[in-house]
Amino acid sequence: MAEEHEDLAKVIPFPTAKPSDPAAASTAQEERLARLRADIAATEAEYAPVAAAPGEEPVEVSVESAMDEAAELLVRALARSPKSEREADRLLAEQTDLEPLERERVVHRMIDLGYLDDARLAEQLATGSLSRKGLGRGGMSRELQRRGIPESVAEAVLAEFGGDEEYERALELGADRARKLRGVDREAARRRLYGFLARRGYGGDIVGRVVRELLS
Structure with a gap:
């Protein structure tokens, strides 16, 4: 019998791992949102209200539970489009009943989980949509501040967008x-071109150089 078992052991195939399916891999954003939802779920479980017994008054929903619901609301908003810290606070003020300190x-x-980052958002906007609009450094700074990004953060990010790179953009535009x-x-024509570039946030020195080169 022992020999029979040994023979059977020889023919039983060892299970092999299934090949990975690239289509099933989550994107980086989906993974981040999944981790955030897991964090929210863990917090909700910790502060979940106790169900009331028959005949008793229902237990009031805790502030922490309301904050978790607000966090989930913010997750959905961030999945649609990135936001600055100020925009996130404004959304919570408009769509929840949380107090300022709770928001x-x-x-x-x-911020701690990495889903809000004003510097990262400023860099994404500066190298993306704002650059495609042909804005100069001053115009970019105004747009970033309009999005709620502090002036100090905007200026630090835009420090890399001056000089020759800004001049080349102005010249092309x-x-x-x-x-x-x-x-x-x-x-x-010189006045119109000067005003056109100045309104897009290019500094006087750059505008003057471009106007002289194009309309000298």
Whole structure:
């Protein structure tokens, strides 16, 4: 019998791992949101209200539970589009009944978990949509502050966007505009081009260089 068992052991195949399915892998954002939801769920479990016994008054929902619901609301909003810390607080103020200090705790939870980061958002906007709009450093700074990013954070991020890179953007934008000013009186064209670039946040030195090069 022992020999029979040994023979059977020889023919039983050892189970092999299934090949990984790339299509089933989560994106980085989905993984982050999943981790955040797990954190929220753990906190909700800790502060879950006790169900009332028959005939008793229902237990009041705790502040912590309300904050967890607010965090989940913010998770869904962040999944749709990134937000600054100030925008996150404004959303909570508009859509929840949390007090300012409670909203602050929710926002700080998101910051600690890496879901809110004003510097990272400023860099993403500066290298993305704001750059595609052809904005100069001043224009980018105004837009970032409009999104609720503190001026000090915006200026620190935009420190890398000056100099030759900003001049090249202004020159490209100005050249396109100058083509549309053909046939316009030279002085009028210079004023229009200067105003066009200045309104997009380019500094006087850069605007002057571009105007001289294109309409000299």
